[in-house]
Amino acid sequence: MQSNTIRTEVLQYIQDHNLTQSEFSTRANINSGSFSRLINQNKPFSMSQLDGITKAMGLEEDYFYPRFVVECFTLTAPDWRRLRPFLIRCAEVGRPDCIELILSNLLDNTNYGSLLFEVAEELFHSQYKEAAKLIYESVSVIEKYQHSERLALCQYRLFSLSLSDNLALNLRAATRFEPYANRLEETDQLEAIKHLAHVYVSLHEWHKVDTLSEEMYRLASIQYELSLHPKRKTSEYKRPFRPFYFYMLYARLLQSAVYEQYEDYEKAIEYTLLYTNADVWIQDSSDEASLIIKQFNDFSTVNLFLYQLLAGNLETLTDYVEYISRQPDEIFHALTNIVKVANKFDINIDDILDRFQEHIPFKTYNSEFGEYNKPIKAEEYSSFLADLGKYRLHQGHSQGIDILLEGLEFAGKINSESNIIKCLTLFNRYREWANYDQLQKFNNLNSEVYQSHEKYPFSSVY
Structure with missing residues (x-):
């Protein structure tokens, strides 16, 4: 049956069920005259006609879809008015x-690049992301020599849709996308650079984070200054996902994190102060601006405590703990830092871990400022x-072995890669x-880790 056309199978159904064409067309909610012409013409059905016919025959909605694709390209020239609703x-x-079919x-016809892109965007914003991904990939092939913004x-x-918990795959996605970032509109570039920076933060590629942050600040500051001009304020222009000043502040936050990792705490504090008290220069009195300013002031307060701790000023630990105790969304992040401080300076933090036990493990991605x-x-x-x-092993607690195994599995x-190596090294050190x-x-x-590393080697993407 699969070699038959849709038309042939419909006629066979009418015959097998002793129906007239008029009776069937009524069931299919198609005008009898129109149905008669459809049956006698060698042309594909429209999407609505196909739906009516399939329903009248009591078949699954997508029963004819593979043959419908074939007929769209063999019985006549491709008709976008038919293909577009079918893709959706x-x-x-x-x-x-069927989308891939x-x-x-269409891959050899550059005229379809813009049409397919519009469908991909519609599907992307409607959360049909897997379908959108297929179409974006095809548009990329069609337009690979165009060097276009599209x-x-x-x-x-594709970069956004490819991001997952697999850090190696995220690196591949970032490496593939990064050469295209500066071809985006500047308002889109800012959010794109932020997402790229996030990938490199998760991979501890701090030199990349530093470079991207500086570029983010440069672009955002230029656009922010332009946005303050009287003519720009009254004109229609594409606005970024977040206000321009958000990206300026966020760039400085990322740079303070870079210098934290470099253990240059003086420089980290210097950059932290650059995103503190932004209400002094931000010319925006909206609720959104107030929330952003509060957000970065909170980040500033907690990070100034942290950098003093990491620099060896352990007297601030009590103040740090009391401050984060009033910030439930930040407790887990603070615990990660407190454990690092404990290992670095060989101090006992059992009472702090006991106090915040309910925040281990990490339970939520939400905060008052977003996800x-x-x-x-x-x-x-x-x-x-x-x-x-x-920490547990150094304090003489054998439960540290189970924690290391949990860490290795996660x-x-x-x-x-960095944490796999860390867990392997520590386990072997305390193997006895x-x-x-x-x-x-x-x-x-x-x-398992070895097999996974063979499948997703970090070195293969550089």
């Missing part, structure tokens, strides 16, 4: 195979488990503390 319907009912027939936006969408970046938080939790295992799941079951679990995890 395939996304709605989950038929990526259509796209494979090509850059396709690559940006935290998931890959960054996943990597942070992976690092926390490794550091906490080290690091393997997200392919966090492990019992038989723990050693067996370690060997199994070690094997």
